[in-house]
Amino acid sequence: MEKEIIGKIKQTTICEKIVAKILDLVEQGVYQPGELLPTERDFSEMFGVGRSSVREALRVLQSMEIVEKRAGSGSYLTDIPVGAARIFNTSQMIEAFNVLDMSEARQALEVQTVALAARRASGDQIEAMAEANARLEEAVERGDKEEIVECDFRVHKAIAEGSQNVFMCSMLDALAVVLLKSNIEVMSEDKTKAALEYHRRIIDRIQAGDEEGAREAMAGHIRDVKERVTKGIKNK
Structure with missing residues (x-):
């Protein structure tokens, strides 16, 4: 029924x-x-x-x-x-904040999250990050924008899980509702190649237990994404 x-x-x-x-x-x-x-x-x-x-x-x-x-x-x-997974009421969040607000929140969140991952992530969790990035690379080769953005999020999700902080993982889930759609709208070949390289650096620093290096790599990645999103919005 x-x-x-x-x-x-x-x-x-x-x-x-x-x-x-x-x-x-x-x-x-x-x-x-x-x-x-x-x-x-x-x-x-x-x-x-x-x-x-x-x-x-x-x-x-x-x-x-x-x-x-x-x-x-x-x-x-x-x-x-x-x-x-929904710390915010999604519909209220969409009405109250714009994509750039979310990008700034993401930067503050993920830079701290990646430092915790460098400190706490297990071998299996680091392997999951690398596997997620490999799936992203395969999606890039196929050229499916929606799949690329989804795989990109899964890399960040795996990194967040490496922080072993449930609250931060949930915050990232909440931001994803907005960011997945905005990233599809500004997707480009250059952006995906840059993301893959940033991910490799981030995962390398996590594996090395280098908290500061992981922070710097993630901060650079999020800044790059924010600049591309800003440019995409201005060009609409």
Whole structure:
């Protein structure tokens, strides 16, 4: 039996609104960990939005590890605590802050996170960072912008997990809702190549246990991203 969804999302809203709506439903207990979620078509009809917007929202939730996509089966809700992953109410965050605000917040957050990762990350966690960056490189070769941005976030997620600070990981998840979309809009070949190189430096410094070197590498990376996002916005 289809579960009733109260209130449709207006066509003019963006994917962040859909993400917020799905997270609301999870927190209300409408969907349970391990449960198969409605299809893109079902969500589209429930919310009154296009399937492409639903698809984008599910990608964001997958990057946040709230949703797991299984080939040939569908999208399933994971057991990641939604409350921790959405420190902010997503829709309010989108309305209150712009992309540059988020980029500055990301810089403050990730520079500290990477220093903790250099101090605390296990061998397995460092290996996970390198594997995530390798998947990003493969995505770059395929040229799929959405996949590239998603893989890029997974590198940063792996680094955050290396900090072994749950709160910082959750903060990064919250920022991802905004930054994934903005990064798709300013994606370029030069940007992805620069990101890959920065990631290699960052992971190298983490592996060496060099907190200050890791900070400097991450700060340079985030500054570069911010400059590209700023340029992209000005050119619109």
